[in-house]
Amino acid sequence: MSRSMVDLETRVALEDFYIHEAELLDDRRWEDWLDLFADDIEYTAPIRVMRKMPASDTVDELGHFDDTKASLTLRAKRLRTDVAWCEDPPSLTRRFITNVRVAEVHDSGEMLAKTNMLLYRSRSDMGAYDLIVGERQDLLRPGGADWLIARRRILIDQASMSTKNLGVFL
Template sequence: MSVKQISVGPEVQFAIEAHYRAEVRLWQTGQYREWLKDMIAEDIHYWMPIYEQRFLRDRRSDPTPDDAAIYNDDYGELDQRVERLYTGTVWMEDPPSKIRYFIGNVEAFDAGKDEFDVYSNLLVYRNRRQLETTVHTLGREDSLRRVGDGFKVFRRKLLLDARVTQDKNLYFFC
């Protein structure tokens, strides 16, 4: 953080953390349409870039949205992914995975005009079929916009810690 950021007050911090708890509850109960409609802004950029683990002397720039990515979605693409889950044709999610999300180290900063920059860590514990278990750790960089009594995410950058994952697919939201 090179620019001094202004932390939000405790009431806004609590409200943002409550937003994240509600988001997780929607995912864990399979309410993906509600998540998209209620918590995601129509101008969303949902991005999981592909990072390389590099030596310190390797000074190449970080990935941009123009580079290859695991996810590089707008609202329409998220909507397609959500609707596909309701078709019964996503064989990798039939039966659905059991996933638990653990969100921590939530830091929220005032970005002005009722917008907030939020950094958090996420642990995703996924059980699939009978014997498949995977654990993912990642960082999230979100931009939230206050809408009514809540928030909507309009930027989400997902930073998966593992360069190579043992999971057979990443067909879940985080």
């Protein structure tokens, strides 16, 4: 991604947007979180692999998930039921979104943004926890009061994940 400067007001507004998104997820307000997405959202997390150079370290044809707005909505609704056993009891989570990088795209006002993500997830009373770290690559489209996320690609920085499930959103 080539970096282009955006004005300070846009940068601060974008950082606030991502902080708000993290808060919605940590507070389990999935319905409000879904409102941040465009109807044609592509929400993917390809598998990471360890290969010798110059081979790619991602397998885009295979992923942890490959969601649309409809499948994200179903996943969120399922978390409110008693059949979401991987999140019963619900995980305690805290998301940290940092290193916001922005490049403006097209005259339409769409932007490419990259952020670093750290997710702390606690699942029990025994002190065990998961740390999931990665980079999120978003295509943001002007919409509503802020932006709509039209595409999100999450590159998890683990080829072999130690978490037992990915029942939370990244």
